[in-house]
Amino acid sequence: MSELLQFVFSGLTVGAVYALVALGFTIIYNASEVVNFSQGEFVMLGGMLTVFIFEAGLPLWGAAFLAIFITALVGVLLNKLAIEPARGASVVNLIIITIGASIFLRGLAQIIFDKQLHRYPSFSGDDPLHIAGATLLPQSIWVMFGAAFVFAGLYAFFTRTLTGKAILATANNRLAARLVGINTNFIMALSFGLSAAVGATAGVLVTPITLTSYDIGVMLALKGFAAAMLGGMGNPFGALVGGLFIGLIEATTAGYLTSEYKDAAAFIVILLTLFVMPQGLFGAKSMERV
Amino acid sequence: MLSVEGLRSKYGRIEVLHGITLEVHSGEIVTLVGANGAGKTTLLRCLSGVQPVSQGTIHFRGENLTGTAPHTRVCQGLLQSPEGRQIFTNLSVEENLRLGAYRYRDERVEKDMQEAYALFPILREKRNLPAGGLSGGQQQMLAIARALMGRPICLLLDEPSLGLAPILVDQILDTVKSLKEMGVTVFVVEQNAFAALSIADRGYVMETGQIIMAAPAQDLLADDRVREAYLGV
Ligand SMILES: Nc1ncnc2c1ncn2[C@@H]1O[C@H](COP(=O)(O)OP(=O)(O)OP(=O)(O)O)[C@@H](O)[C@H]1O
Ligand SMILES: [Mg+2]
Numbered sequence: 001m002s003e004l005l006q007f008v009f010s011g012l013t014v015g016a017v018y019a020l021v022a023l024g025f026t027i028i029y030n031a032s033e034v035v036n037f038s039q040g041e042f043v044m045l046g047g048m049l050t051v052f053i054f055e056a057g058l059p060l061w062g063a064a065f066l067a068i069f070i071t072a073l074v075g076v077l078l079n080k081l082a083i084e085p086a087r088g089a090s091v092v093n094l095i096i097i098t099i100g101a102s103i104f105l106r107g108l109a110q111i112i113f114d115k116q117l118h119r120y121p122s123f124s125g126d127d128p129l130h131i132a133g134a135t136l137l138p139q140s141i142w143v144m145f146g147a148a149f150v151f152a153g154l155y156a157f158f159t160r161t162l163t164g165k166a167i168l169a170t171a172n173n174r175l176a177a178r179l180v181g182i183n184t185n186f187i188m189a190l191s192f193g194l195s196a197a198v199g200a201t202a203g204v205l206v207t208p209i210t211l212t213s214y215d216i217g218v219m220l221a222l223k224g225f226a227a228a229m230l231g232g233m234g235n236p237f238g239a240l241v242g243g244l245f246i247g248l249i250e251a252t253t254a255g256y257l258t259s260e261y262k263d264a265a266a267f268i269v270i271l272l273t274l275f276v277m278p279q280g281l282f283g284a285k286s287m288e289r290v
Numbered sequence: 291m292l293s294v295e296g297l298r299s300k301y302g303r304i305e306v307l308h309g310i311t312l313e314v315h316s317g318e319i320v321t322l323v324g325a326n327g328a329g330k331t332t333l334l335r336c337l338s339g340v341q342p343v344s345q346g347t348i349h350f351r352g353e354n355l356t357g358t359a360p361h362t363r364v365c366q367g368l369l370q371s372p373e374g375r376q377i378f379t380n381l382s383v384e385e386n387l388r389l390g391a392y393r394y395r396d397e398r399v400e401k402d403m404q405e406a407y408a409l410f411p412i413l414r415e416k417r418n419l420p421a422g423g424l425s426g427g428q429q430q431m432l433a434i435a436r437a438l439m440g441r442p443i444c445l446l447l448d449e450p451s452l453g454l455a456p457i458l459v460d461q462i463l464d465t466v467k468s469l470k471e472m473g474v475t476v477f478v479v480e481q482n483a484f485a486a487l488s489i490a491d492r493g494y495v496m497e498t499g500q501i502i503m504a505a506p507a508q509d510l511l512a513d514d515r516v517r518e519a520y521l522g523v
Binding site: 171172176177178181 | 339379381389395440
């Protein structure tokens with residue numbers, strides 16, 4: 001029992017990270033139908049930038065915010081330099097561009113930073129909490145609440161603000177959005193910035209637990225992609241459920257079988273989703289009248 | 291108010307507008323008639339900036355709009371209700387209307403919304419439902435109401451009565467007339483050429499990407515060729 005609880009704790013922790021990566025996919029997918037495969041690199045940049053800014057002497061919280069801000073700028077630049085000029089290219093081409101961008105960002109990180117593993121101190125120390133025989137790291141609580149906070153904040157942004165609704169409107173009907181005066185280029189830039197900031201936040205929160213290096217983005221992108229597919233690409237609620245589900249599967253596989261198989265769990269989920277329900281759990285049923 | 295000079299536009303390599311020149315004066319209702327595929331929608335898309343212009347110019351209220359972004363034209367008061375009711379199907383009726391006034395955040399937004407509901411009471415009834423669930427005619431009303439939310443100085447209407455019951459067609463045309471009284475200039479493309487010409491001041495006839503006739507609406511209504519080709523008389 002306490003063993004299962006232990007797996008649930010670690011599953012929810014990594015699951016929250018996958019959920020944030022999946023949310024990043026969702027935001028950009030909704031605004032542009034592009035699956036942005038450099039989403040994992042945003043997570044990496046969040047962690048790596050925090051490491052190096054912190055080591056340069058800034059307080060940890062300052063380093064974290066600066067890292068998120070810089071990553072958001074990288075997202076905006078990615079849109080400006082790679083996606084926007086290719087406007088009119090097919091979605092498949094745009095996806096290939098994002099794969100290229102991900103390789104580029106990884107290479108750049110390797111040159112600017114290094115190839116070592118890095119971490120910085122946990123936000124609230126490393127003394128674990130004991131709950132019903134299982135242990136929970138304070139940083140895990142940070143990850144889970146951080147993710148919950150990001151989801152709630154974005155939910156409010158999309159449902160309560162005019163700018164948030166303009167993003168939804170652009171996703172729904174780009175032509176109509178342009179005709180009501182929404183600057184759709186700005187909306188694209190905003191979506192990339194927002195998505196990058198969400199990814200970077202995940203990196204900032206989880207690095208004290210999982211450590212970070214220039215190449216962690218590849219696996220994260222795949223896991224987040226699996227989560228987004230499972231939940232139904234484009235649905236933020238699906239991203240949350242999908243992320244937590246994959247985290248839990250992974251933790252129980254690692255716990256009850258062997259940790260060597262844990263990465264396979266995500267791939268099996270991708271394959272099963274594609275075969276059994278390509279729309280995902282909460283995928284759009286496309287009920288548009290044309 | 292709105293003047294177009296030698297406008298050409300193409301899809302890929304195929305040119306569909308071969309040098310359109312026309313003028314809409316302040317306070318007028320001008321109707322554009324033409325067969326299916328003549329290029330009427332393409333022209334309106336060019337005017338709103340969502341279709342590239344390969345040659346020619348568009349001036350609006352003395353300013354050269356050629357090549358400017360769609361949202362800058364909306365800011366200047368050039369609004370369009372597009373063909374095929376391009377509404378935001380996932381958003382509620384009220385959110386659609388609110389986004390129509392995307393450029394504005396003042397009290398007039400609420401007032402305009404009440405006016406839109408007064409004009410089309412069915413929209414008030416359905417205001418919290420997803421717009422994708424409206425009937426075709428209701429979606430058309432929403433598309434027009436949404437364009438009105440943008441405070442048009444000049445309103446471009448592409449087939450506003452398409453798919454509407456006759457009684458609603460009359461209502462749309464009455465709305466257009468009352469817009470004119472409020473000082474809004476209207477440029478309207480209509481399948482229902484007879485009805486549209488009968489409320490218009492002037493009309494243009496377009497054939498395969500060219501303007502072949504320009505005259506006061508009464509003259510077009512009386513013209514034999516127009517009657518035969520577009521009015522089905
Ligand atoms: N997206 C497109 N790609 C390629 N060609 C197009 C496209 N849209 C329209 N066309 C072509 O351009 C020409 C003009 O089309 P347009 O829609 O402007 O005509 P229209 O006068 O509005 O017709 P309708 O009365 O049927 O609405 C047509 O020959 C059409 O086939
Ligand atoms: Mg048309």
